[in-house]
Amino acid sequence: MQTKASSILEQAQRLAPELVRLRRHIHTHPDLSFNEHATAKLVAETLTKHGYQAKFVAGGIGVVAEIGNGTRTIAVRADMDALPIEEINQTEYCSQNNGAMHACGHDVHTACALGTAILLAEMHARQPLPGKVRFLFQPAEELTNSEGISGATLMIKEGALDGVSSAIALHVFPSVPVGKVALKSGPLLAACDSFEIAIKGTGTHAAFPELGVDAVVMASHVVQAIQTIVSRRKSALDPAVVTLGGIRSTTFRPNIVAEEVNIVGTARYFKADLGELIKEELTRCCQIATAMGGSSTMHYIRENPVLNNDAAVTEVVRVAAQRVLGEAGIVEGTLELGAEDFSFIAAAVPSCFVFLGAEIAGDRRKLHTGTFDIDERALPLGTAVLAEAALDLLRP
Numbered sequence: 001m002q003t004k005a006s007s008i009l010e011q012a013q014r015l016a017p018e019l020v021r022l023r024r025h026i027h028t029h030p031d032l033s034f035n036e037h038a039t040a041k042l043v044a045e046t047l048t049k050h051g052y053q054a055k056f057v058a059g060g061i062g063v064v065a066e067i068g069n070g071t072r073t074i075a076v077r078a079d080m081d082a083l084p085i086e087e088i089n090q091t092e093y094c095s096q097n098n099g100a101m102h103a104c105g106h107d108v109h110t111a112c113a114l115g116t117a118i119l120l121a122e123m124h125a126r127q128p129l130p131g132k133v134r135f136l137f138q139p140a141e142e143l144t145n146s147e148g149i150s151g152a153t154l155m156i157k158e159g160a161l162d163g164v165s166s167a168i169a170l171h172v173f174p175s176v177p178v179g180k181v182a183l184k185s186g187p188l189l190a191a192c193d194s195f196e197i198a199i200k201g202t203g204t205h206a207a208f209p210e211l212g213v214d215a216v217v218m219a220s221h222v223v224q225a226i227q228t229i230v231s232r233r234k235s236a237l238d239p240a241v242v243t244l245g246g247i248r249s250t251t252f253r254p255n256i257v258a259e260e261v262n263i264v265g266t267a268r269y270f271k272a273d274l275g276e277l278i279k280e281e282l283t284r285c286c287q288i289a290t291a292m293g294g295s296s297t298m299h300y301i302r303e304n305p306v307l308n309n310d311a312a313v314t315e316v317v318r319v320a321a322q323r324v325l326g327e328a329g330i331v332e333g334t335l336e337l338g339a340e341d342f343s344f345i346a347a348a349v350p351s352c353f354v355f356l357g358a359e360i361a362g363d364r365r366k367l368h369t370g371t372f373d374i375d376e377r378a379l380p381l382g383t384a385v386l387a388e389a390a391l392d393l394l395r396p
Contacts, residue, residue: 012384019379023111024093030082030100033143036061039080043137050121058154061139068129074393075134075167078113079106079141088370103372105172115383131394148301152341166313167351176357178375184333185314189307190268192339201294203259212257218289219261225285233281240269268337307343310350317352320389356382
């Protein structure tokens with residue numbers, strides 16, 4: 001099946017108003033991880049409208065749909081969940097759900113994948129596709145369940161990748177200008193672990209601290225020790241980060257010595273042995289509490305492996321994106337300590353994860369903040385790149 005990238009881009013540009021509408025609707029009504037029922041319903045309704053047989057998976061919070069015929073199957077994946085962040089933007093499409101916001105661009109990913117599905121359905125009606133394209137609309141990229149499992153693994157367990165030869169996905173990137181994509185083969189995004197530490201002491205009246213064991217004081221020493229793991233316990237040549245995302249005590253009163261303090265954090269790295277080192281060093285840091293008369297426990301979860309882009313698939317995507325955006329539209333990606341559960345898909349089948357330029361010129365917005373937003377001109381560009389790449393990957 002011969003295609004012209006310019007034609008695909010023109011068709012995607014024609015869809016721009018619909019892509020904006022879909023993105024803004026999803027942005028206005030964000031669903032948190034493992035609660036994507038409304039978004040999944042919208043996705044299924046949109047796919048059905050364009051001739052797909054949409055199948056709900058993962059307990060109704062994920063959607064799978066397929067188009068085409070033949071033995072070769074390509075997967076296009078989009079994540080749908082929002083973050084527990086209060087939006088502070090003042091736009092006509094800002095979040096209407098208190099405490100929830102699409103601060104990581106998953107509304108964009110879903111809109112682009114839906115746009116790709118619409119384009120390929122229209123093409124298939126004119127001339128059958130030379131294979132099958134399976135769309136995976138995934139829940140819970142941002143969070144794991146009580147078993148440490150995120151949405152990608154849930155989808156894989158239910159057969160979402162059965163028969164798939166390769167997979168592609170994109171992620172908006174606010175530091176890449178609109179009209180460009182960033183691509184890199186090999187390691188791209190870090191492995192991601194999460195942990196929760198409990199520092200336990202003995203509570204007492206604040207006037208008599210000698211009668212207790214102050215969990216806040218012990219926790220402060222543990223926090224300071226953790227800050228030395230990256231700076232003093234590993235080579236500076238190996239990228240890694242350990243971030244503490246929150247700390248809280250069982251009491252929050254000026255006249256009570258707290259009995260327990262909980263600390264949550266994340267570790268990011270690219271080498272497996274470095275991941276083991278970080279876990280060991282965290283355990284060592286927690287032993288400070290024992291030395292000070294208290295105790296500690298740590299719950300450690302290995303969430304995502306390193307996301308590796310397959311060289312051959314990435315080259316196909318690079319050529320396809322170059323035809324859509326021009327040679328100047330391709331920039332070289334770099335290692336990023338962000339993480340993505342698309343890494344499980346990339347570990348199962350040869351895959352490529354693309355960074356889509358979406359920077360608001362002169363006003364770069366940071367991911368995972370209440371002010372995040374994108375330049376919506378990126379929507380048809382992401383749609384066209386996904387469609388062109390999927391078609392190229394279908395060809396033997």
